[in-house]
Amino acid sequence: MMEERNKDFIGYEYKEATVNRSLEALFVDSYASMGWQLVETTMPMQGNGKISMRFKRDRKIxxxxxxxxxxxxxxxxxxxxxxxxxxxxxxxxxxxxxxxxxxxxxxxxxxxxxxxxxxxxxxxxxxxxxxxxxxxxxxxxxxxxxxxxxxxxxxxxxxxxxxxxxxxxxxxx
The missing domain is CATH 1.10.287 (Helix Hairpins)
Structure with a gap:
């Protein structure tokens, strides 16, 4: 049973990017083609029109x-x-x-x-x-x-x- 659980494990690598809000959709779509999945999007406190996005993808891609x-x-x-x-x-x-x-x-x-x-x-x-x-x-x-x-x-x-x-x-x- 323990061996079956280990086979399902996926190790991820993570990436964080800060971009202008106007380029958010382009960034998400483009990164998806590279195997990245969007985890979360946050707005920094400065309010400078930029957003921070976190992505993950399989380490063994x-x-x-x-x-x-x-x-x-x-x-x-x-x-x-x-x-x-x-x-x-x-x-x-x-x-x-x-x-x-x-x-x-x-x-x-x-x-x-x-x-x-x-x-x-x-x-x-x-x-x-x-x-x-x-x-x-x-x-x-x-x-x-x-x-x-x-x-x-x-x-x-x-x-x-x-x-x-x-x-x-x-x-x-």
Whole structure:
């Protein structure tokens, strides 16, 4: 009876990964093709949009070394997708912040000119100040849209590579 129980035993290896919430489904589906099973998903206390996932799989899985190589490749692709998604906003947000800061500087100059009793220079400085507060939104949208148009084909290419890697891994499992 003891021998029968030992035959049913499965030793597992465990892996924990922290990813952006937006990539959770991709991560779970991709890891399943590598033989991993999702054990639990938790949200870290920081609330930074990331989640922590724990996986397990049979230690004696076939083709483990090739699966490990494909998993490293998969992790790299998912990291690159995440980086490309993040970079859609970076340049646009930076430019908008700088323009807003410049607008604020003009507005501060306008206020100081008004306090000093210089009405005409105050009005002249207020105009670019208000523009510096209004224009950043439109600049942000334009730059972000250009970046989205530039990066979406690259992101789609990475997704295709992820699916190809998962198909290879699924054939090995």
């Amino acid at each position: 076939r083709n483990k070394s090739e699966l490990t190589r494909l998993q490293r490749q998969l992790d790299g692709l998912i990291t690159e997708i995440d980086r490309l998604e993040f970079s859609k906003n970076t340049k646009a947000a930076g430019t908008a912040y700088v323009l807003g800061l410049i607008g604020t500087a003009f507005m501060a100059g306008s206020v100081f000119a008004y306090i000093a009793g210089l009405l005409v220079p105050s009005i002249i400085l207020a105009i670019p100040g208000f523009l510096g507060w209004i224009i950043p939104y439109w600049v942000y949208r334009k730059i972000r849209q250009e970046k989205v148009n530039e990066l979406n084909p690259l992101i789609e290419q990475r997704y295709d590579e992820v699916y190809s890697t998962c198909e290879q891994a699924s054939a090995l499992v």
